[in-house]
Amino acid sequence: MRHLLSTRDLSPQEAVQLLDTAEEMAAVSTREVKKLPVLRGRTVVNLFFEDSTRTRISFEAAAKRLSADVINFAAKGSSVSKGESLKDTAQTLEAMGADAVVLRHWASGAPDRLASSGWIDAPVINAGDGTHEHPTQALLDAFTMRRHWSRVAGRESIGSDLAGMRVVIVGDVLHSRVVRSNLWLLTALGATVTLVAPPTLLPVGVSQWPCEISYDLDAVLASEPDAVMMLRVQRERMEAAFFPSANEYSRRWGFTDARLARLDAAVGSDAIIMHPGPMNRGLEISSAAADSPRSTVLAQVQNGVAVRMAVLYHLLSGDRSSNPVEQQEVGQ
Amino acid sequence: MSVPASPENPVSSRTVLADADIDRALTRIAHEILEANKGSADLVLLGIPRRGFPLAQRLALKIASADSSVQPQHIVGQLDVTMFRDDLKHKPTRAPLHTVEPAGGIDGKVVVLVDDVLYSGRTIRAALDAIVDLGRPSAVRLAVLVDRGHRELPIRADHVGKNLPTSSREKVRVHLMEIDGVDEVVIEADS
Numbered sequence: 001m002r003h004l005l006s007t008r009d010l011s012p013q014e015a016v017q018l019l020d021t022a023e024e025m026a027a028v029s030t031r032e033v034k035k036l037p038v039l040r041g042r043t044v045v046n047l048f049f050e051d052s053t054r055t056r057i058s059f060e061a062a063a064k065r066l067s068a069d070v071i072n073f074a075a076k077g078s079s080v081s082k083g084e085s086l087k088d089t090a091q092t093l094e095a096m097g098a099d100a101v102v103l104r105h106w107a108s109g110a111p112d113r114l115a116s117s118g119w120i121d122a123p124v125i126n127a128g129d130g131t132h133e134h135p136t137q138a139l140l141d142a143f144t145m146r147r148h149w150s151r152v153a154g155r156e157s158i159g160s161d162l163a164g165m166r167v168v169i170v171g172d173v174l175h176s177r178v179v180r181s182n183l184w185l186l187t188a189l190g191a192t193v194t195l196v197a198p199p200t201l202l203p204v205g206v207s208q209w210p211c212e213i214s215y216d217l218d219a220v221l222a223s224e225p226d227a228v229m230m231l232r233v234q235r236e237r238m239e240a241a242f243f244p245s246a247n248e249y250s251r252r253w254g255f256t257d258a259r260l261a262r263l264d265a266a267v268g269s270d271a272i273i274m275h276p277g278p279m280n281r282g283l284e285i286s287s288a289a290a291d292s293p294r295s296t297v298l299a300q301v302q303n304g305v306a307v308r309m310a311v312l313y314h315l316l317s318g319d320r321s322s323n324p325v326e327q328q329e330v331g332q
Numbered sequence: 333m334s335v336p337a338s339p340e341n342p343v344s345s346r347t348v349l350a351d352a353d354i355d356r357a358l359t360r361i362a363h364e365i366l367e368a369n370k371g372s373a374d375l376v377l378l379g380i381p382r383r384g385f386p387l388a389q390r391l392a393l394k395i396a397s398a399d400s401s402v403q404p405q406h407i408v409g410q411l412d413v414t415m416f417r418d419d420l421k422h423k424p425t426r427a428p429l430h431t432v433e434p435a436g437g438i439d440g441k442v443v444v445l446v447d448d449v450l451y452s453g454r455t456i457r458a459a460l461d462a463i464v465d466l467g468r469p470s471a472v473r474l475a476v477l478v479d480r481g482h483r484e485l486p487i488r489a490d491h492v493g494k495n496l497p498t499s500s501r502e503k504v505r506v507h508l509m510e511i512d513g514v515d516e517v518v519i520e521a522d523s
Binding site: 024033318319 | 412415416420421422423424425426427428429430431461464465466467
């Protein structure tokens with residue numbers, strides 16, 4: 001693994017390995033010294049061309065827990081607003097000694113461009129590009145689901161995948177990079193995914209994706225899925241009217257109090273409710289659902305740091321010329 | 333830590349310790365640990381994965397059979413040193429392994445690090461760093477099944493199962509029932 005651009009690039013084994021490493025990283029934050037010396041003397045640049053709080057802070061916390069130095073670069077108020085190109089910005093940062101670039105960009109494909117153009121040497125981590133992919137979000141979602149799924153099955157989460165898990169993803173699929181990254185990763189790990197959305201918020205070609213499509217949230221919830229992920233309604237990306245009113249959206253596709261009550265009334269359903277954040281309370285998810293014991297919203301944030309530590313560790317440690325992760329054995 | 337067998341390279345190997353020898357060495361080490369510590373008070377065993385951990389478990393059982401006040405599962409832990417190694421930049425990325433602290437923590441305890449083979453001493457150096465991040469033991473000791481020499485750092489074991497003079501071109505492999513299905517120590521020479 002040289003860069004992390006898309007969850008499509010991850011084999012199931014690599015994904016399980018990343019999640020296993022993340023489990024060990026999560027254990028670090030319960031210790032007295034919540035820091036590891038692995039990336040001492042390395043510099044990680046957070047290059048953010050789009051607003052973000054949790055992803056940037058999460059990457060920053062992850063890099064700092066691994067003892068790396070962090071440079072935060074936000075396009076707003078920088079020379080980018082004077083017209084500097086992505087190439088020049090990235091090369092400037094590398095000249096300052098960046099060992100890895102975490103890139104969030106409004107344009108789909110910007111991280112691929114940066115990684116494949118030869119402009120810079122450093123590994124590129126996609127922290128969300130346009131409506132394309134958000135691989136670390138998918139990894140932290142998979143991590144959260146795996147913990148739940150292995151607890152349900154009564155086994156260790158280390159080494160296991162999501163075989164047999166039924167996941168429902170609800171909402172604005174059209175604009176969501178989270179759903180794309182999740183779909184590739186979750187199906188690679190053996191889960192089955194059902195997308196529920198208004199027809200206007202499904203992209204062209206969605207029938208080619210490895211998932212089921214439904215327009216009826218209640219029918220899908222009645223089939224007792226193991227995890228329900230609500231997507232944020234991305235108003236900032238909506239130039240047209242995709243649904244008649246917020247009220248109607250909430251009634252048909254939101255996780256309302258009534259749906260929560262029905263889920264709680266169903267015997268034996270231990271489904272979790274997920275949301276990548278930031279939440280529009282009252283629109284796609286009700287406050288009662290967001291704060292219920294089923295909700296993993298805060299666990300997802302917490303797991304995000306561990307998963308990003310694992311990604312940084314796998315990309316930045318080790319001899320660059322030899323890729324495969326070695327099973328722990330060698331070395332006396 | 334020991335080196336995995338490479339099946340494509342047939343090498344001449346000889347067994348230097350059989351299962352009974354390993355068991356005898358561990359019994360002796362267990363008694364040495366108790367004697368050096370003047371009893372089992374505040375004693376904690378930290379095994380370095382992978383093969384140091386089963387060795388630590390066996391030592392704890394032996395200590396418990398010599399001193400009935402000891403609960404073996406409470407004094408054993410596992411210490412992963414991957415993140416503290418000094419060769420991370422030069423080797424392929426290693427997946428970290430599990431660290432398990434003993435129930436009572438390690439603060440103020442006498443920690444005995446347990447590993448299978450002592451060679452360059454670099455694993456133990458990493459382990460000492462890893463311990464500092466877990467807590468502050470009152471003392472740290474080192475027990476190894478095999479000391480094969482060729483130290484690169486000023487590190488010495490307190491309890492040694494067997495001293496094996498080796499050439500640096502040879503490989504010492506420890507196989508344990510829990511991981512490999514057999515108890516033996518083998519020296520392999522490049523042929």
